[in-house]
Amino acid sequence: MVRNIVVLGLSSHPQLTDIICNHLGIPPAKILLGKFAVGETRVEIIESVREKDVFIIQSGGGKVNDHLMELLITVSACKTASARRVTAVLPLFPYSRQSDIPYNKTGAPLAKAPPVVNKHGNYTFDSRPQTPYPGKQESAGLGAGSDGLHKKLHNLQLKDQPNGVKDATKDKDGNDETPSSRRSTIDGSDYFNEQNLKTPGPSNQHEQNSKAVSGRPPPFEPQRGYKQWVAQAGTLVADLLTSAGADHIITMDLHDPQYQGFFDIPVDNLYGRHLLQKYIQYNIPDYQQAVAVSPDAGGAKRATAIADALGMPFALIHKERRPTRITDRQNATMLLVGDVKDRVAILIDDLADTCNTITRAAKLLKKEGATKVIALVTHGVLSGDAIERISASALDKLVVTNTVTQENHRKHCPKLEVLEVGNVFAEAIRRVHHGESISVLFQYD
Numbered sequence: 001m002v003r004n005i006v007v008l009g010l011s012s013h014p015q016l017t018d019i020i021c022n023h024l025g026i027p028p029a030k031i032l033l034g035k036f037a038v039g040e041t042r043v044e045i046i047e048s049v050r051e052k053d054v055f056i057i058q059s060g061g062g063k064v065n066d067h068l069m070e071l072l073i074t075v076s077a078c079k080t081a082s083a084r085r086v087t088a089v090l091p092l093f094p095y096s097r098q099s100d101i102p103y104n105k106t107g108a109p110l111a112k113a114p115p116v117v118n119k120h121g122n123y124t125f126d127s128r129p130q131t132p133y134p135g136k137q138e139s140a141g142l143g144a145g146s147d148g149l150h151k152k153l154h155n156l157q158l159k160d161q162p163n164g165v166k167d168a169t170k171d172k173d174g175n176d177e178t179p180s181s182r183r184s185t186i187d188g189s190d191y192f193n194e195q196n197l198k199t200p201g202p203s204n205q206h207e208q209n210s211k212a213v214s215g216r217p218p219p220f221e222p223q224r225g226y227k228q229w230v231a232q233a234g235t236l237v238a239d240l241l242t243s244a245g246a247d248h249i250i251t252m253d254l255h256d257p258q259y260q261g262f263f264d265i266p267v268d269n270l271y272g273r274h275l276l277q278k279y280i281q282y283n284i285p286d287y288q289q290a291v292a293v294s295p296d297a298g299g300a301k302r303a304t305a306i307a308d309a310l311g312m313p314f315a316l317i318h319k320e321r322r323p324t325r326i327t328d329r330q331n332a333t334m335l336l337v338g339d340v341k342d343r344v345a346i347l348i349d350d351l352a353d354t355c356n357t358i359t360r361a362a363k364l365l366k367k368e369g370a371t372k373v374i375a376l377v378t379h380g381v382l383s384g385d386a387i388e389r390i391s392a393s394a395l396d397k398l399v400v401t402n403t404v405t406q407e408n409h410r411k412h413c414p415k416l417e418v419l420e421v422g423n424v425f426a427e428a429i430r431r432v433h434h435g436e437s438i439s440v441l442f443q444y445d
Contacts, residue, residue, distance in 0.1 A: 004084075005433050006049050008074060010058040012067045013405050016091065017057045019422030024430060033070065041066065043073045049083045055250075055429050056086065060094035061381050061404030068094050068237070072244045079245030087248040087432065088241060089425060091403035092379045096255045097351070098233035118385055123392050125363040238262035250428055252403055252421070253350045253378040268438060270428060272378040272401050275419050277306055279376065279399055280346065290344035291315050291370075295361040303348040315340055317361050334364050341369035351379040352400070355386040359393035366394040379403050380416075387413045 006029045009017025021028045030046035056078070058071040071088060078086045234256075241249065242264055249263060252270040260267040280287050293315045294303035300316055307314040315338025345365040347358055352375070362373040373396055380400030382390075390398055390413055398413070400406065401421040410416050424441065431438045 004052050005429075006047065006052045006054045006083075007429070008045070008054060008056045008078075010056065010067065010070050010074060012059045012062055013057070013091070013402075015405060015407070016059070016402060016422050016425075019420070020057065020089075020426045020429065023423050023426030031074070041070050041073055043070060043077055045074070045077055045081065049078050049081050051082065051084045053433050054078045054083045054086045055089055055433075057089045057091075057425075059404055060090060060092040060096070061379075064094050068240075072240055075241065075244040075246050085247045086245055087250060087429075088246045089429065090249065090251045091421065091425065092351075092381070093249075093251045093254055093259070095233045095237045096251075096259055118388070121388055121392055123359070123389055125360045125393060234259060235262050248432065250425065250432065252401075252424075255351055268428065268432070270424060270438075270441060272403075272419075272421060272424075273302070273306060275401060275421065275424075276348065276376045276378075276399075277309060279419060280306070280310060284344060284346070284374070287344075288312055290346055291338065291340045293317065293338070293340065293345050293347050293361070293365065295347055295349055295357050299349050302350060306348055312346075314338065315345070317364065334360055336364055336368050340365055342371060344372045344374065345370040347373065347375040349375070349377050351381065352377040352398070353381045353386070354384050355382065355389050355393075355398075358398075359389050359395065362394040372396050374399065377401075380406060380409065380418075382406075382409050387416075390415055 005024075005026065007017065007021055007024065007026065008031050009021075009028045010031075011033050017028050029049075032042070032044035032046060034042045036042060056071065056074050058067055058074075060067065071090075075086050075088060238259075239262075247265055249265065249267040250270065251267070253272050254260065254269050257269065260269060280290075284290060288311050290312055291314065292303045292307035292310075292312050294300045295317050296319055297316065303316075304314050306312075315336060318335045318337055320333045320335060347361055347365075349358060352358055358375045358377070362375070365373050373394060375395055375398045377398065377400045380398070381404055382400075387409060395415060397417060398415050399417045399419060401419045403421055406416070406418045410418060428438050428441060430436075431441075
């Protein structure tokens with residue numbers, strides 16, 4: 001029996017709101033959600049929330065920016081309407097992958113250019129560059145760019161010299177033989193040179209006119225040693241929720257557990273591990289002979305926890321990042337550490353967005369002799385061409401929870417299977433409302 005509780009379901013996942021309310025035995029509160037013609041979000045709470053315990057359910061999938069603004073406005077409206085406590089229930093926390101990375105781009109998304117949607121469906125799922133085998137030709141990324149690398153390093157050495165180019169060749173009269181075009185490229189003075197700064201006279205008027213047409217300012221290049229900054233979206237979203245008036249956060253499987261430290265309010269990070277364990281136990285025959293595989297080193301603890309609990313062997317896919325060119329992004333080559341030959345491989349991860357990682361991992365596991373590849377993922381965002389990529393991949397089945405709505409995904413992908421997570425959030429809401437401990441939800445025995 002729950003009293004003085006109000007559950008507000010926003011627009012991101014109405015099905016999950018209905019499931020949670022059915023478990024709690026209460027109807028969802030009436031709320032008006034809309035947009036003005038200019039695109040601004042409009043929120044109007046129909047019922048009274050004065051001195052009530054309010055739970056606002058909003059997930060981070062789909063139109064994440066609109067959903068986040070809708071959540072912030074609703075939290076602020078509840079606090080203004082004298083709600084006793086406001087708890088934001090975020091099955092998938094928005095911007096959880098962008099934790100604070102202040103000094104370099106380690107851990108930032110690999111894609112530098114906007115993603116290109118493959119309309120023909122001819123996916124290769126290969127690593128770029130491919131790992132060179134013994135006795136084979138070196139990969140194109142390292143071989144083709146070696147001359148350009150030496151040239152760029154030579155130019156950098158010339159730029160570092162304090163008084164211009166001192167190693168230039170000289171003729172027998174002691175004059176500099178370095179071509180003017182090379183000198184202007186090295187010292188960047190083809191535009192801001194002394195001749196451009198002189199007052200044009202009769203002798204050099206023609207030369208000034210020609211340089212005015214062809215002369216361009218040198219392209220901007222950051223100083224050597226300059227480190228690019230990544231926007232600190234993690235702290236920003238935490239501060240926005242706190243400033244809006246949220247008193248408590250309930251979420252599941254944060255991509256980075258340290259994200260909880262960005263908040264000054266309590267954060268309950270639930271785990272979908274018990275759902276994945278139950279699926280393995282009841283749906284995979286002889287599961288103890290299967291292999292739990294982590295697609296990257298960051299999810300190794302998650303996969304080993306399930307493997308140890310079920311008595312399964314463990315394997316890891318290691319990403320070796322190597323630059324293709326000195327100015328290009330680094331591409332990841334995947335290497336398997338472990339034995340999956342003649343076994344069922346179970347890929348375990350917390351989030352699948354474009355599914356590039358798990359589809360490449362599935363191809364590698366099949367190449368290494370795995371009889372079947374099943375991927376278990378907590379948050380199935382599946383954006384872009386992820387559904388087509390999964391259908392064309394070596395994955396035999398993709399199992400996700402419904403922290404993000406999966407209605408359209410299930411219609412277009414027969415390999416997709418969805419696990420129900422609403423009862424976990426309903427029990428967490430009931431325990432938080434009554435002041436009970438939720439540590440029982442973390443016991444998987």
